[in-house]
Amino acid sequence: MQYFSGLRPADRFVVTTNYVATHLTDEILKRLYIPLIGLESIAVYQYLSQFLEKGQVSDEVTHYIVMNELKMNLSHFEQLRFRLEGIGLMKSFMKVTDEAQHFVYKLISPVMPDQFFNDPMLSVYLFQTVGKERFNQLKRHFCTERFDVTGYKEISKNYIDIYGTPKTPPAAVYDGNDHLIKTRASLGIPVHQQTFDFEMLEMLLAQNMITKDQLTKEVRELIAQLALLYDIAPTDMRRIILKSLTSNQTISHEDLRRNARDFYQFEHAGNLPALTLAAEEPVTNEKTWFEMLDTTSPIEMLASFSQSEPTVKQKRMIESILEREKLPFGVMNILLQYVLLTSEMKLPQSYIEEIASNWKKLKLSSSEEAYHHAMKVEQNRKTRQTKQREKASYEKTPDWVSQQETPQQTQTPDLEEEKRKLEEELKNFWKEDEA
Structure with a gap:
């Protein structure tokens, strides 16, 4: 069964979109979205959009181009991509084949100003991030100037007065129109209704004669947005809805937003929620080491391990081996470290290619597997060297010397101690800075 095994440089992607970027959408991204998710995330969004110069679907390329041009490892690229997806600016799709993992990155239109400032989540998060004064300044920037036409009489001509009755067009005029670029309202932050218990809410509202039909x-x-934004349970949402009913028993959107906000501020001393990233669970040092090797680009690892920027030749060699042998990051990272430590910090290409081919045949799938295999290989190598030294020493010693000397027990190295030293040496060369 094929599954996602972590983003790799050789994995391929195409970029597509559902809109055409304009000066207005660029202004919205710059002024409204950067304060929410940061400059780096928007830079990735705009970087991906440049692949669309020839149309609405880009050519397929590998993630090497992301690493080389953005100067970032793919794990960091993924984190920035997740932020774009979470805020509603991007959707990602994936399929796995025998050759590689293929991705589609779909860029979603940013929310237009009128929807943004009326969106209960985006508007509140922006207000909390930039403050009241800056928030109002940004809102004014996207307001159209209005001229009071009171006292004026409209004298505009209509279509029929100028052009007459329109003629019925032939059916062929509309062929293929379903694929034309459309102006659609963006969905804003994607919130699934499954995140809220509507069954419980409907049961509670039924006691007040509120039907499902009223919950359009x-x-x-x-409701799903407000419940997520303000952490509102169905019992509290029921009271908020009842306060938001109009005289004709419909639910006012404006009152619903205001009452939900008032509820939260009452519970939190007048404060509003802020947009924060979910915290990651702590992991052990050993787990961190292996997981870091599994998710870090071998080029970045090599730069950190050797404390110098890899040469162009070394980068091309690594990229070529990764693409040809399809080795996971973790396996390639252990391979490079092993070769460096056993070859006086050199990277002989033919030697690395030979090991890479062998490890691919062994189907090593993680840094931990590769690490234990390297330890076994090193132990066997030292055992063979010890036996060869003993044999050479025995063959070269004249009989008369051995007869005169007191027989002594042959000194053999402690293989477990040698293994332990090599393990420590490998780990000491690759440590993550801890805050």
């Missing part, structure tokens, strides 16, 4: 699709989407 738009109201449900708003």
Whole structure:
């Protein structure tokens, strides 16, 4: 069964989109989204958009180009991609084949200003991030100037007065129109309704004669957003909805947003929620070491391990081996470290290619597997060297010398101690800085 095994340089991707970027969308990204998810994330979004110069779907390329041009490892690229997906600016799709993992990165239109400042999540997060004064300044920037036409009489002509009755066009005019670029309202932050217990809410509202029909699709989407934003349970949401009913028993969107905000501020001393990244669970040092090797680009690892920038030749060699042998990052990282430590910090290409080919046949799939295999190989090598030295020493010693000397027991190295030393040496060369 094929599955996602971590993003690798040889994995391929195409970029597509559902809109055409304009000066307005660039302004929205720059002024409204950068404060929320940071400059790096928006830079990745705009970097991916440049692949669309020839149309709405790019050519397929590998992730090597991301590493080389953005100067970042793929694990960091993924984290920035996750932020774009979480805020509603991007969707990702993947399929796995025998050759590689293939991705589709779909860029989503940023929310237009009117929807952004009326969106309960985006507007609140921006307000909390930049403060009231800057928030109002940004809002004014996207307001259109209005001229009071009171006292004026409209004298505009209509279509029929100028052009007459329109003629019925032939059916061929509309062929293929389904694929044309459309102007659609962006969904904003994607929040699934499954994140909220609507069954419980419906049961509670039924006690107040509120039916399912009153919970329209738009109201449900708003409730899901507000519940996630303000951490509101169904019992509390029921009271908020009842306060938001209009005289004709419909639910006012504006009142619903305001009452949910008031509820949160009452519970949190007048504060509003802020956009924060989910915290990662702590891991042990040994687990961190192997996981880091499994997710770190071999080029970046080599730079850190040798404390110098790899040469162009070394980078091309690593990229070529990764693409040809399809080795996971972790396996390649252990391979490079092993060769460096056993070859006086040199990287002989033919030797590395030979090991890479052998390790591919062994189907090593992680840094931990490769590490234990390297330890076994090193132990066997030292055992053979010891036996060869003993044999050479025995063959070269004249009989008359051995007869005169007191027989002594042959000194053999402690292989377990040698293994332990090599393990420590490998680990000491690759340590993650701890805060």
